[in-house]
Amino acid sequence: MHGFGKLLGLFFVGLLNVFFFWIAFFLFGNAYYALGTLFIVLVMLIDFFIFNPRGYPYRYVAPALVLLTVLVIYPIYFTIKTAFTNYGTGHYMSKEEAIERLLYDPVYTYQVENDSVEYKVFVAYDGFTASHDDFLILFKIDGELFVGEKPSPVKRKGKDVLLSEAQLTLVKGSAYQLVPQSNELAQIRMILLGEKTYKAFYSPREEFLKVNEPTFKSRIGQIHLHRSDYVHPSGNKYALRMDRTGEWSFVRIERLYRLDLLQTAEDGKPKTKVVVVNNRTNRPLIEKEGSFYDVNENGEEVYLIGYIDFVGWKNFSRVLKDPRIAGPFLKIFAWTFVWAVLSVIVSLAVGLPFALVLNDPKLKGRNIYRTLLIVPWAIPVFISALVWRNGLLNESYGVINKFLLPALGLPALRWMNDPFWARVGVILVNVWLTYPYMMTISLGALQGIPYELYEAAMIDGAGKFKRFWNITFPLLMTVIAPLLVSSFAFSFNNFTIIYLITGGGPPIPGSTTPTGYTDILISYVYKLAFQAGTGQDFGLAAAISILIFFLVGGISYFNFRFSGVFEEVGK
Amino acid sequence: MRKFLVLSMILITFLAFAQPKLVIWCSEKQVDILQRLGEEFKARYGVMVEVQYVNFPDIKPKFLTAAPEGQGADIIVGAHDWVGELVANGLLEPIPSFAERNQFFDSGLSAFSYGGRLYGLPYALEAIALIYNKDYVSKPPKTVEEMIKIARQIDVEFGRGVRGLVFPVTTFYYAVPFIFGYGGYVFKDTPTGLNVKDIGLANEGAIKGARLIKRFVDEKIVDPADNYQIMDSMFKEGKAAMIINGPWAIKDYRDAGIDYGVALIPDMEPGLVAKPFVGVQGFMVNSKSPNKLLALEFLTNFIAKRDTMYRLYLADPRLPARKDVLELVKDNPDVVAFTLSAGNGIPMPNVPQMGFVWGAMDDALNLIVNGKATPEEAMKNAVERIKAQIQ
Numbered sequence: 001m002h003g004f005g006k007l008l009g010l011f012f013v014g015l016l017n018v019f020f021f022w023i024a025f026f027l028f029g030n031a032y033y034a035l036g037t038l039f040i041v042l043v044m045l046i047d048f049f050i051f052n053p054r055g056y057p058y059r060y061v062a063p064a065l066v067l068l069t070v071l072v073i074y075p076i077y078f079t080i081k082t083a084f085t086n087y088g089t090g091h092y093m094s095k096e097e098a099i100e101r102l103l104y105d106p107v108y109t110y111q112v113e114n115d116s117v118e119y120k121v122f123v124a125y126d127g128f129t130a131s132h133d134d135f136l137i138l139f140k141i142d143g144e145l146f147v148g149e150k151p152s153p154v155k156r157k158g159k160d161v162l163l164s165e166a167q168l169t170l171v172k173g174s175a176y177q178l179v180p181q182s183n184e185l186a187q188i189r190m191i192l193l194g195e196k197t198y199k200a201f202y203s204p205r206e207e208f209l210k211v212n213e214p215t216f217k218s219r220i221g222q223i224h225l226h227r228s229d230y231v232h233p234s235g236n237k238y239a240l241r242m243d244r245t246g247e248w249s250f251v252r253i254e255r256l257y258r259l260d261l262l263q264t265a266e267d268g269k270p271k272t273k274v275v276v277v278n279n280r281t282n283r284p285l286i287e288k289e290g291s292f293y294d295v296n297e298n299g300e301e302v303y304l305i306g307y308i309d310f311v312g313w314k315n316f317s318r319v320l321k322d323p324r325i326a327g328p329f330l331k332i333f334a335w336t337f338v339w340a341v342l343s344v345i346v347s348l349a350v351g352l353p354f355a356l357v358l359n360d361p362k363l364k365g366r367n368i369y370r371t372l373l374i375v376p377w378a379i380p381v382f383i384s385a386l387v388w389r390n391g392l393l394n395e396s397y398g399v400i401n402k403f404l405l406p407a408l409g410l411p412a413l414r415w416m417n418d419p420f421w422a423r424v425g426v427i428l429v430n431v432w433l434t435y436p437y438m439m440t441i442s443l444g445a446l447q448g449i450p451y452e453l454y455e456a457a458m459i460d461g462a463g464k465f466k467r468f469w470n471i472t473f474p475l476l477m478t479v480i481a482p483l484l485v486s487s488f489a490f491s492f493n494n495f496t497i498i499y500l501i502t503g504g505g506p507p508i509p510g511s512t513t514p515t516g517y518t519d520i521l522i523s524y525v526y527k528l529a530f531q532a533g534t535g536q537d538f539g540l541a542a543a544i545s546i547l548i549f550f551l552v553g554g555i556s557y558f559n560f561r562f563s564g565v566f567e568e569v570g571k
Numbered sequence: 572m573r574k575f576l577v578l579s580m581i582l583i584t585f586l587a588f589a590q591p592k593l594v595i596w597c598s599e600k601q602v603d604i605l606q607r608l609g610e611e612f613k614a615r616y617g618v619m620v621e622v623q624y625v626n627f628p629d630i631k632p633k634f635l636t637a638a639p640e641g642q643g644a645d646i647i648v649g650a651h652d653w654v655g656e657l658v659a660n661g662l663l664e665p666i667p668s669f670a671e672r673n674q675f676f677d678s679g680l681s682a683f684s685y686g687g688r689l690y691g692l693p694y695a696l697e698a699i700a701l702i703y704n705k706d707y708v709s710k711p712p713k714t715v716e717e718m719i720k721i722a723r724q725i726d727v728e729f730g731r732g733v734r735g736l737v738f739p740v741t742t743f744y745y746a747v748p749f750i751f752g753y754g755g756y757v758f759k760d761t762p763t764g765l766n767v768k769d770i771g772l773a774n775e776g777a778i779k780g781a782r783l784i785k786r787f788v789d790e791k792i793v794d795p796a797d798n799y800q801i802m803d804s805m806f807k808e809g810k811a812a813m814i815i816n817g818p819w820a821i822k823d824y825r826d827a828g829i830d831y832g833v834a835l836i837p838d839m840e841p842g843l844v845a846k847p848f849v850g851v852q853g854f855m856v857n858s859k860s861p862n863k864l865l866a867l868e869f870l871t872n873f874i875a876k877r878d879t880m881y882r883l884y885l886a887d888p889r890l891p892a893r894k895d896v897l898e899l900v901k902d903n904p905d906v907v908a909f910t911l912s913a914g915n916g917i918p919m920p921n922v923p924q925m926g927f928v929w930g931a932m933d934d935a936l937n938l939i940v941n942g943k944a945t946p947e948e949a950m951k952n953a954v955e956r957i958k959a960q961i962q
Contacts, residue, residue: 214616507934514930
């Protein structure tokens with residue numbers, strides 16, 4: 001029985017190895033080298049833990065280690081990496097990929113001659129059906145006939161084929177036999193090559209072959225000719241393009257860009273640089289701020305393509321130096337702090353009394369009350385936040401403004417448009433959502449306070465209030481203070497509430513960035529990075545996220561230090 | 572994390588990979604018709620067309636995440652003002668000129684052009700207009716003064732039950748007709764494209780428009796708390812007499828049994844017409860798609876045809892982008908009214924810099940209607956903010 005279990009274990013380890021290696025090779029195949037390496041390292045570590053006696057204690061943490069790496073450490077690494085780049089709108093691909101695009105993408109070609117060349121497609125048949133994977137194309141270029149076979153890849157990246165090529169062979173004197181022998185494409189019905197026969201399949205000029213047009217386009221054109229050049233013995237290239245009428249035809253093309261080496265002098269030393277050169281103007285592309293620019297006939301710079309580039313500390317210094325960001329940063333930081341502190345204190349102030357009452361053994365039906373009081377916690381935040389925004393706080397139709405305040409003879413409040421009341425509103429909602437949590441942790445902590453302490457205090461003649469302040473509260477705090485600190489950190493970054501209730505509004509007049517009175521740091525970052533302007537700026541967002549991490553981390557650290565919580569809990 | 576998700580997506584598609592398949596992302600209205608068209612395409616070309624429903628506002632962000640990784644749809648159906656950002660990221664494939672190009676309205680083609688190239692096949696134009704409930708309004712107002720008068724009458728007559736005029740006054744898109752009507756503009760249109768350095772949102776006309784909006788609120792014709800949802804549901808329930816909305820909403824109103832009419836947004840003053848934003852919907856091709864050629868074929872030799880465009884119109888009646896299709900639908904008064912409104916309008920800029928404008932202007936309108944800033948201050952400040960961000 002024991003041996004069987006071991007065998008089963010080995011089988012699963014083997015399976016895991018195969019799976020991880022498969023993922024890794026798949027990733028390599030698709031040019032995700034970093035992630036692929038990570039998987040190989042992980043599987044080797046796991047094997048080490050399992051098969052090496054010294055790794056024995058670790059074998060039970062191995063699954064956690066895998067998840068930790070893939071779900072926590074890798075994203076952190078990715079965030080840090082992103083913070084030092086210009087990743088965002090206009091800079092979405094790697095430099096390597098941007099250059100590949102410029103060099104190989106069919107868009108970056110130009111037509112050398114205006115006329116297209118005549119062509120006719122022939123396919124081999126197996127039995128009665130055409131096999132679209134085996135075809136020849138007959139071209140008529142300058143009065144002579146050439147045969148081109150199926151193009152084969154010459155440049156690959158991972159699984160993607162960047163460029164395929166096929167050589168054109170002059171029919172005269174080659175192994176290809178045309179049937180009938182003719183110089184007119186329309187006449188030729190068959191091509192013989194040894195034992196093989198290729199039959200006429202498609203030609204844009206022959207009516208009865210046009211029925212095959214869709215098949216030619218979808219099975220041959222799209223799959224095999226999409227990124228392919230046919231190379232004439234003279235070196236001229238012909239490729240399939242759509243012309244002005246929507247017809248697919250072969251035209252002589254030339255690539256717009258090529259790679260070249262440029263000799264430059266830097267600090268007096270000669271240096272060789274790889275540059276992308278425009279074939280038509282023979283001028284190298286201008287490369288600045290992670291983008292390629294070409295110069296057009298009028299001498300204007302034209303943006304071509306951007307790539308992800310290392311920018312050093314630029315994103316961080318932007319936060320501190322750019323007045324558009326740094327200006328409101330402090331204001332928002334202050335409010336974020338107030339918001340987080342008030343959220344914790346007020347919800348504790350609401351939750352704690354409930355806990356005290358529920359803890360009283362004389363109270364009947366405690367479980368019912370407890371269940372009811374926990375309800376706000378149980379409803380998904382997205383739902384209750386929207387109910388608050390549209391149902392309760394709406395300025396014209398909300399319950400508070402429409403019924404509650406008029407009933408009390410008070411004027412309606414401008415929950416969404418008055419800075420003060422908007423702030424009160426978001427705190428109100430947050431307190432509503434978090435007091436059950438405070439109540440629950442307080443209830444738990446109250447259970448741990450020995451009853452004898454109260455008896456002793458009562459004998460000493462201490463009143464209810466005095467007993468609370470001198471026994472309950474201090475003992476309670478030693479237990480829940482660490483939880484309050486984490487609750488603070490959570491509120492500090494509670495993007496959802498702000499975003500759902502006010503969206504950060506009302507706007508602060510005179511600010512040059514989209515800033516509102518209720519914006520906290522994280523919602524401000526979101527607006528800056530994703531809503532402010534020309535799209536998305538992941539680099540900046542990552543940089544500010546790292547700053548926020550250090551802010552929250554620093555505040556939490558000092559909180560723990562000065563509240564002496566660690567020592568108390570340590571005992 | 573993102574890469575990990577993409578990785579699992581790759582694994583799935585890798586397993587399903589067999590032969591070319593066109594994937595289209597579109598919003599709810601086009602799903603059925605595109606599915607039917609896709610089946611016809613399949614019958615001819617033997618290529619599967621998979622139509623996936625994506626919420627309209629999610630299409631662009633989803634495409635921005637998926638496309639750079641070589642994933643995502645081959646074709647997306649979206650708005651022309653996405654073009655700038657998507658082209659800057661190198662994600663759109665230019666569409667070669669095709670046979671019946673001259674049958675398309677120039678406004679549609681130019682809206683989808685960027686840097687001299689066409690990046691989308693337009694299929695529908697859209698612009699907002701005044702939609703009124705014939706139960707309350709027998710003759711639509713011709714001028715803003717008339718509109719205010721009618722709205723006030725209805726407000727008084729029905730008390731709180733029915734509102735005369737409802738529209739999201741603090742949303743720039745809906746306030747634009749009044750701002751442009753007096754001569755405001757976002758970016759100056761020059762022969763070489765839009766000049767993003769010349770912003771016309773704080774000129775005399777724009778401020779005049781902003782004052783009019785403030786007047787709507789001050790005279791309690793429009794409630795500053797109104798938003799799109801409130802407007803939409805009030806009109807559906809017959810509780811709003813006049814609203815400003817686009818052709819996309821019409822079907823719902825008809826289904827709700829409202830006896831509605833569509834009219835031009837009233838003139839500022841006689842002869843000074845309101846100018847809404849004109850938006851264009853169209854098909855765009857993913858430049859990293861492995862099926863680019865087929866996708867282009869599908870668009871230029873199939874979707875762009877007159878009959879297909881007409882069927883698209885029938886499935887989702889918006890202002891057609893082909894001239895000969897408009898001829899076919901002349902007997903639909905809604906389409907004619909919206910087309911006239913679009914005729915007065917200004918195409919929404921498709922440059923990425925437009926991204927700065929929305930937030931800044933929504934905030935400015937907010938400050939204006941809440942009396943936190945005068946129209947002059949708010950508009951000037953908004954322009955400063957846009958300029959500072961464009962740099």
